[in-house]
Amino acid sequence: MPRIPQLSGRRVVAGIPILWLLVLFLIPFLIVFRISFSEVRLAIPPYTPLFTWHHGSPSLQLHWSSYAFLFTDSLYVSSYVYSLKVAAVSTLCCLLIGYPMAYAIARAAPASRSVLLMLIVLPFWTSFLLRVYAWIGLLKNNGVINNVLLWLGVIHHPLVLLQTDFAVYIGIVYSYLPFMILPLYANLEKHDGALLEAAADLGARPMRAFLRITLPQSLAGILAGSLLVFIPAVGEYVIPTLLGRPDQLMIGRVLSDEFFENRDWPVASAVAILVLLLLVIPIMWFQRLERRELEAK
Amino acid sequence: MNARTQVETPSVPVAADPNAYVRIANVTKRFGDFAAVEDVSLDIRRGEIFCLLGGSGSGKTTLLRMLAGFESPTSGTIYIDGEDMSAVPPYERPVNMMFQSYALFPHMSVEKNVAFGLEQEGVARGDIKRQVGEILDIVKMGSFGARKPHQLSGGQRQRVALARALVKRPKLLLLDEPLAALDKKLREHTQFELISIQQRLGVTFIVVTHDQEEAMTLGTRLGVMNHGRIAQVGSPSDIYESPANRFVADFIGSVNMFEGQVADGCDDCLRIASTELGCTVRAEPARPGTTGATVWAAIRPEKINITRRPPAGQPAAATAPENLVRGTVREIAYMGDMSIYLVQIDSGKMLRVTLPNVTRGRERPLTRDESVWLSWHGTSPVVLTE
Structure with a gap:
């Protein structure tokens, strides 16, 4: 008798996310991937088909022109580099600010931990867009910060804060800080206090004990938090558009301009594919490290 | 200065x-x-x-x-x-x-x-x-x-x-x-x-x-x-x-403990009357004790002898037996190297006695519900005041 594959609970539970990823991620990705090898044309859809019928037989037409174009116009390269730089600096700032905060929460009395975590998550209750707009009000020439500094007599001319790299960093660090703190906290909270006592007992001063024991053990948390900040920061669109320099675009803005302003879908798709390639490398690196970490436990 | x-x-x-x-x-x-x-x-x-x-x-x-x-x-x-x-x-x-x-x-x-x-x-x-x-x-x-x-x-x-x-x-x-x-x-x-x-x-x-x-x-x-x-x-x-x-006494090892009152002393002993035990405890050597003061006698389980008949020199019908009580074996726990006997004495209290299993393979000398005599040497009890 043929075996009927059983629809066990385990299969269903594993199947739903797989189906989800297949339909909502893999298939759209393949569509974008396909479009990136087309050429732009004035039609609906606004790109050439990949397969054409030529004398009764199918022929494949792959166009590399979109990719080639990205490297000929310095706008794209500079946007990529700028995006990576902004994301890297913002991630570092988030780490430097977020680590002490996560550490303090993890070492706080158990009763106050949940309150402190609540405060970290609290900004999410307000719309992200609204919070970024609020920064315009704070940073602009006659905004709150400049007015206070002028009134205090610290400065005599308003500082140019808005539409600078500084404003972008502030916006990204402010918005993404919880994504750094939460995984770091989850990691630090699990640390065994006896290890630090053992280090002190063996003669390590508190700072050395931190560097030799706590820091190496929180590496997984640092990586998780950094990726959670770095990856969305590379493709960030809203913050640089509202707070950033008009003369230097980030790649997210370039992407949207190609789609909506230029209606050049193939180039936009090529930009998207390259962003993805750039991000896949750190993700894979992270997963390898995480696997090694798991093996060590 | x-x-x-x-x-x-x-x-x-x-x-x-x-x-x-x-x-x-x-x-x-x-x-x-x-x-x-x-x-x-x-x-x-x-x-x-x-x-x-x-x-x-x-x-x-x-x-x-x-x-x-x-x-x-x-x-x-x-x-x-x-x-x-x-x-x-x-x-x-x-x-x-x-x-x-x-x-x-x-x-x-x-x-x-x-x-x-x-x-x-x-x-x-x-x-x-x-x-x-x-x-x-x-x-x-x-x-x-x-x-x-x-x-x-x-x-x-x-x-x-x-x-x-x-x-x-x-x-x-x-x-x-x-x-x-x-x-x-x-x-x-x-x-x-x-x-x-x-x-x-x-x-x-x-x-x-x-x-x-x-x-x-x-x-x-x-x-x-x-x-x-x-x-x-x-x-x-x-x-x-x-x-x-x-x-x-209680924390280290196991012990049988009885409350009693100091009865009288002798040259080399202290006598404690214990209703809980139903006999007088004679503890050697002598130590100071106010007559009538409440004290506790602690005896380790391995320092108690268990016999079918009253030991020689101790008449079973003595009016005031010293360091001798009668009881019934209630539980026997075989531990390999030794056996633990829980003996209920006539006053109702349970005593714990241990005996080493010296001889191999022989039937255990005592059985449940058997009537036995428990006795101990005068140096065995520890007299505690707190």
Whole structure:
């Protein structure tokens, strides 16, 4: 008798996310991937088909022109580099600010931990867009910060804060800080206090004990938090558009301009594919490290 | 101005024990309203294994943590080698500790774990390697240097923790429940190894344990703790044979305890009338006792004889039998090396008697519900007043 594959609970539970990823991620990705090898044309859809019928037989037409174009116009390269730089600096700032905060929460009395975590998550209750707009009000020439500094007599001319790299960093660090703190906290909270006592007992001063024991053990948390900040920061669109320099675009803005302003879908798709390639490398690196970490436990 | 200003010398109390290496003077530790350690004074001698024995919450671990410097006393002072430790942080104390959980650094290899302490002292790289190798050989872990803690068994981790604590050659090693995580066989084996390592290196050990067998085997002296206080200090046999109070008698080993009143004394004994027991306890040698005062007689189960007939010289019909009661065997527990008999005496109280199973394969001499006589020698009962 043929075996009927059983629809066990385990299969269903594993199947739903797989189906989800297949339909909502893999298939759209393949569509974008396909479009990136087309050429732009004035039609609906606004790109050439990949397969054409030529004398009764199918022929494949792959166009590399979109990719080639990205490297000929310095706008794209500079946007990529700028995006990576902004994301890297913002991630570092988030780490430097977020680590002490996560550490303090993890070492706080158990009763106050949940309150402190609540405060970290609290900004999410307000719309992200609204919070970024609020920064315009704070940073602009006659905004709150400049007015206070002028009134205090610290400065005599308003500082140019808005539409600078500084404003972008502030916006990204402010918005993404919880994504750094939460995984770091989850990691630090699990640390065994006896290890630090053992280090002190063996003669390590508190700072050395931190560097030799706590820091190496929180590496997984640092990586998780950094990726959670770095990856969305590379493709960030809203913050640089509202707070950033008009003369230097980030790649997210370039992407949207190609789609909506230029209606050049193939180039936009090529930009998207390259962003993805750039991000896949750190993700894979992270997963390898995480696997090694798991093996060590 | 007075030229001869009094120079304040640090007031180290004169050691009662000239060999005292660690001196705990009137140390109290409070957590809020709760006194974890209350007015404890102890002298620990150079080169001994001192076991702090007590149940959970008795304050033994808190006392150990104060010695290591992780907690500071609310009042009182700890001296190590004559030096006041009050202001000395853990990382500067001449003390190392072996943690109950071992607290091995999970991200470091065995060698790195053991080397950690030496690295903090700035020992040269070559010397570190040599000393780590030596100490790992002593604990028989020489071939495991490259492993990570998670790749070791419980017993191996225990050895690494010991090596890590010993590699700095501390004068004083604190061990917090060193054998608690090991299974019984391994524990017994490791006990003797600990003693031999301690003697080889001449380190003073302070061991915290809740396991009385462990304390008896390891310790040259024991300090029994109860509710934050020291209940008794003494050698294992002192503590077992001459407990100072009911808590110690009951905590160490098992004991039969009877309340009674001092009846009268004789030249070489003290008589206690116990209605609970239904006979007079004659305790030798004599000790002062006010007639009528309430005292307790404690008799260890192995010091009671169990016989079918009353022993010779003790007439069964005597009006006031001494150190002799009649009872019925209610339960027999066969433990292999010995058997435990629970005997209900005529007053209704249960007594615990143990007999070694000396002869192999023979039927057990007594059966359930058999009527028996229990007797003991005059030196067996311990008279306790508190």
